[in-house]
Amino acid sequence: MIESLISIAFCLSSLLTLIILLLPSQCEPSKKAKGGNGTPRPNVQILVLGDIGRSPRMQYHALSVARKGGKVDIIGYQESDPHPEILSDPNITIVPLRPHPPFLQTSNKILFILYGPLKVLFQVAYLWKCLAYTTAPAQWMIVQNPPSIPTLVVASVSCFLRHTRLIIDWHNFGYSILALKLGPNHPLVKVSTWYERTFAQSASVHLCVTDAMGSVLKDKFNLRAPILTLHDRPANHFHPILDPGERKKFLVTLPEAEPLRQLLESGGAEVLVSSTSWTPDEDFSVLIEALQQYSEQAENEPCLPHILAVITGKGPQKEMYMRRIAALEAEGKLKKVTIRTAWLTVQDYAQLLASASLGVSLHTSSSGVDLPMKVVDMFGAGLPVVGWNRFKAWPELVTEGVNGMGFGSAAELTDQLVTLFKYPQQLDRLRTGAQRESGRRWEDEWDPIAGTLLGLT
Template sequence: MAALLWLGLCGALLLLLLWSRARPAYRQGRAAAVVVVLGDLGRSPRMQYHALSLARRGFRVAFVGYAGTKPHNDILCNEKIQIVHIPEHKTWQVGPKVFQYIAKVIIQTILLFYMMLKIENPGYVLLQNPPGLPSIAVTWAVCFLRGSKLIIDWHNYGYTILSLTHGDRHPLVWIAKWYEELFGRFSDYNICVTDAMKEDLEVNCHIRAITLYDRPASFFKETPLRDQHSLFMKLSKDYVPFKARSIAEPNLPGDEKSAFTQRDVRSGQVTRPKDRPALLVSSTSWTEDEDFSVLLNALEEYERYVSDEAKLPPLVCVITGKGPLKEYYSKLIATMHFQHIQICTPWLEAEDYPLLLGSADLGVCLHKSSSGLDLPMKVVDMFGCCLPVCAVHFRCLHELVKHEVNGLIFKDSSELAGQLKMLFWEFPTAEGKLNLFRRNLRTAEQLRWDESWEQTVLPLFSNS
């Protein structure tokens, strides 16, 4: 199996040598950077932020990855950023899964080499890991032949994600671990997302990195009431929980009303109904490292609390995102019959997602790091919108979520249900911990992405 993998890498290297003399289609030059994601560009927010930060500092940026979800408009409208899509491919769906995986890696190797060689000699290549197989070896080979600097941004470890499906002792997991540790050492610089990962990289992989915490972009902020109303009216056209008649009172004459806001057409004033439901938001990539049965079980308990207590509000739970397990959980949600809770799973445009977070009452995060060393960016975005969070516990979560300060940490569905009951008690009064957490987030000195990036990452590009 390893021999087949190396055969594919050697074949790709041969392609590199053949194409290195070819005239590139995308001209960049030495005062330029390539930002590479072996995945959907629109679902790679941190790498989008890297591309924007580089462009704002005068770099010409080639943003390389797969088409799919539309990136943020700031990316699409920036003249210094050129999106370069890796061609889509289909692997054989016959034979053992290991064979299918090897075939996929070989095809990705060839296609990524091909696309990287169409870009003329960039000064820097900034690569997201994971997925690192085969992208680390491919980008290293390109940088070696062209004299470019390779910077790896370690979001997690690919081999720990593989282990969620195959188990720790599977040969593919061993190969992936060996591969990441070996080729990761060939990079010129390394960035990582937590201090815990920085320490692990140095101790176990002999790789030195700098920590760049995920920070919210400037467009993650509290949403003004008028903008909330516009968003809710837009969503009410397609999603029942946002309609006024789904939970709130029927529309009044002369009013434009959603379940959460209403606007008097004559005066233009936007207000919130006093008996509005609470809005809970969670975002996910619907993968194995997020167990959404924990949230669903907690909602079942909350339903029983609401039935017994008049001081608890009805609840709208919005779960956003795309991913392989969405269909499974959508079918499960369809079998649940609530009287006081409504769940919807929309996909929001990049411009609408910050508006939703800035309008919500509470965020829930079920991300459990496969390595225990990364942090959920969704919580960073929620904090940027001053949205308190309930997050499931894992090893280094304390680097982001401060229990009883900006949110709560739970270990199981019963604990989460108890937290929902406590936070939403006598909602929406100004007293209680929910509003205390929000006030703490408002007064906290939160660095934004651009400030943090300029202090931490820009020197890597300036001093080389």
């Protein structure tokens, strides 16, 4: 019965998708903007089927194009505030996508399969309206992938009809993320794999976040278009705070730090920060278990400081983990650890990273070849990192023992926390490496690769 419903739903969604895509659109090519010296500047569309405010790399693309005099339409959901410069730059226009009905969002596996086609239909309709009618045709379109469904097919058709050159910016693979929910051998995962590889062929250029990902695109996707690696780098609002007194001054003003202000002022507490989207590809239980083990050990070793763990971010699994943390606190198992969540402004988040003692990344990588943007931001703020390192691309970002350390279990993470907070000189050495890493900036990476590609340098 369920399989029949799924088949009917996908047939209907496919038919309606084709009807929507075949509707006429505004297809006249736009004129190029001109810079101050009369040099033509491109119009660029940037598409992210997600929250613009939580898509830093796509925001950085928009800011880089705008700073070079290009015109940008950035298309996506407006669920949180984007970077302040996005809002103030006259060369950037935000084109908001209408969110799908809330009832289509579910964590139930069967309902996910049934609701999926309906959700795709809503997204196809809203995307097509934005790309074919709301916005003027552009010379280039940069599309974030994933999500690939339905982004790639709608973008491909729109670019074909409007004579726009398509750039796919690969952050990960959509099918590998879907496999986390449904399992790698599920038929929908296989369909997703075929879909992603097929519509990737329509791009004129591919950008990817690691060399390892570029190798997969070349060897397994058999792409004909150029594949360029554009590593993530921090934006300019992330920078180290070298004065320990200034770092402490900021930390004690945080509302989340109120219960521990005296300990922070006396040096009896250290601040650990982690940013998460609370999704299945970040197993937050690893950090919770490690903090519980650290607390037990710190009760017997007075030299170990109290830890204030500040967790930033929003996502579907947050409430589940918060209930678990509350239960551990009620049982008295986190006596030497305080865990708080926060949602900060762009500037406050940058200051928190620069002021904390240690960053933690729980990104496990569904594909093995993507990298967590949060670690890039931490390095931009001069913050040393410990992170899950059991995936291929990790060494492209972190130099073991120089600017960070990797772990593969809660026990390993506990050992690292104990070692780094028990022997501060080791933590200082990692901070020096992270501060050195902070000198590598987004514009330095973007200008010779994407800037040259778009004709802006």
